[in-house]
Amino acid sequence: MTAVDGKVGFHIGDASSSYSQSVGGNTQIDAVSLRTLLLPLDFVDLIDIDVQGAEPDILAAATALVQQKVKRVHVETHSDDLHTNILKLFRSLAWRPHFIFAGNTADTTPWGRINFQEGTQSWLNPRLCTAAELRSTPTLQNPFSATLSGLGNRYRRDREDIARRG
Secondary structure (H helix, E strand, O other), rough: OOOEEEEEEEOOOOOOOOOEEEEEOOOEEOOEEHHHHOOOOOOEEEEOOOOOOHHHHHHOOOOOHHHHHEEEEEEOOOHHHHHHHHHHHHHOOOOEEEEEEOOHHHHHHHHEEEEOOOOEEEEEEOOOOOOOHHHHHHEEEEEOOOOOOOOOHHHHHHHHHHHHHH
16 A cells, blocks of 8 residues: 555565565556545544554555544654654544554553553544543553653563564
């Protein structure tokens, strides 16, 4: 998925690495925009987007349709800048955060302690959620950026997780 329909350069790397495929390489592939995907649909309950840094461009190019048709967007963020840009985008749209956890952190959640190698954000569209849904959905977040030097262990990723995943 890209911001516009057409051909896009794609990097095809080592299949054994989960981070080996990304937009921006020499292999030309057909790409479909989020706008094109949303046009024929009346309603989308969830978009889960993880496109290695292209999220702000893709979402910005389809903002009107996302506002009109999408109830929830879940985004994985791969850098502090990307995390901040997604925050700014959804706050400018007046969406309600469900959870926001910065990358390279750990925190206690309703599902137990989670090590966040990458950041994660989930947003609710108040135009498509009922008042009861909005009232009953808590906002869960850790208050820090990915730079946690000098802070206690509560928000520091577990050593075993860092050793296993980097």
